[in-house]
Amino acid sequence: MNIAARFRIQRDNFLLDADFSIPAQGVSALFGPSGCGKTSLLRAIAGLDHVPHGRLSIGDTNWQSDKVFVPTHQRELGYVFQEASLFPHLDVQGNIEYGLKRVPAAQRKLSVGRLCDLLDVSSLLRRKVSTLSGGERQRVAIARTLAANPKVILMDEPLAGLDQERKLEILDCILAVQREFRIPILYVSHSRDEVSRVADFMLLMATGRIIAQGDVHELFSRLELPLAHDNEAAVVIDAIVSNHDEEYSLSELIFPGGSFMLPRLPQAIGARVRLQLAARDISLTRELQSGTSILNIFPAIVEAIAPAGPAQVIVRLSAAGVPLLARITRKSSTRLDLQPGSVVYAQAKSVALLS
């Protein structure tokens, strides 16, 4: 199943021209700087704004074409707004049941009890919404959206205005819900951190256009995109916890390119975790170093090299097919005689655990 859309929105000095087709599964991020048209696009997809001559279909269901415009309330979608926007005249339970009541009984597939447990709102049901904290509000808003059994969920910067701890908490909820109920999510964000944590697929936007789309692991490492060139350039890697070394209090994680050693993780063996490797934390050697304190070293092949300012280069590597980025000095690159195809060892000074 695919979400296919084509919208052209002309507003004063701004033109949004988006034409894409993405798999309707997992979490797809619509990622770009503020003001690039992400929210406009999401509103058009929801039917909250009627964009003339737009086209939109999800799987076999046509939501908009030249002759058709399905109004929002007849689209089986959910929308999580930037502000939780709970109904102040209803309590938490009333909010969660609002959409549920309007869905025919035959279409109610999710267990609302399970949903409330996953989002940790079961204890809030009797509360007035004015007494909730910011994080609680947004969790209730997500529960309310899911309770209406949508086929796809649109999220517009759902973590804006929350502190980092709350953000991580809610991201975990979103991932847990996604894994359990398998509802595709289209997630709008301008935060690289959020996208790195939740997204499987990414649509990269800049000033009204989609400049690239693809798997997140791939897109973060593409040298022709600005993502690989900013200071925060990094790749994400999905790995599996394979062993716990209790003696040194370390956990071993494996991925196709090798294995990582990280300080002991709470996750069980077999759990999937996402890691982030910053390009500036990767150094390269021609030979495998033995006398080093660095534990995380992988053989890799240089795929491409691009200049990054006067003194540095950014190197794209493949570790058994998994893309990595390394930012090193131009001098080192010359000294190591790096060319596409060179075999090197990538040493990761630090690895961040994302989820």
Added chain:
Amino acid sequence: MILSVEDLSALAVTLKLAALTTLILLVVTTPLAWWMARTHWRYRYMLEAVVALPLVLPPTVLGFYLLVMLGSNGPIGKLMIAVGGQPLAFTFAGLVIGSVIYSLPFVLQPLQNAFAAVGPRPLEVAATLRAAPLDRFLSVVVPLARPGFVTAAVLGFAHTLGEFGVVLMIGGNIPGQTRVASIAIFDHVENMDYLHAHWLSGILIGFSFMLLAVVYRFNRKLRLLQS
């Protein structure tokens, strides 16, 4: 008994007129206020000016035009006769029409403000939760705008209680039919019957005060809700 039978009957006519007028206005102005709160029509201000006219015009001007329109030589009067009815001037129905126009802004404006204060977001949320337009209005807008409805109803009612000029022009002062309290007070004063004028006036003051106290109490709640 301090109040005469005529005074009681005038109070009854007044209450009946105010209640009926308020009911009609709530039904008629709700869709109009909703539309006016949300439209981006360029000339909305023209319509706003027209519906605010009763606020500033001398009631006798309204009454005069209504008399001309509703009387047996007026277009509406002629129409009524043509369909086998009576001209509406000097009837209770005529008073209701006059009061509806006279009190319209007092009902319309609180509703329009309350609808505008609800804003578009709760409706968008409701739409994404499968609520159809009428459902959205009833399940979201009406409860959120409830203080506005109370204010509108009370102001419309209280303002109709105080009506004088329009009634004077088109009412005809028929006891039990079109003689309202304000006219009865005027008559008492004309006849130097200050005692009855005092009682009737006092009752109107007390009653109007109670109604307005309710409005301001609800308005305070409205502000608390928003903060």
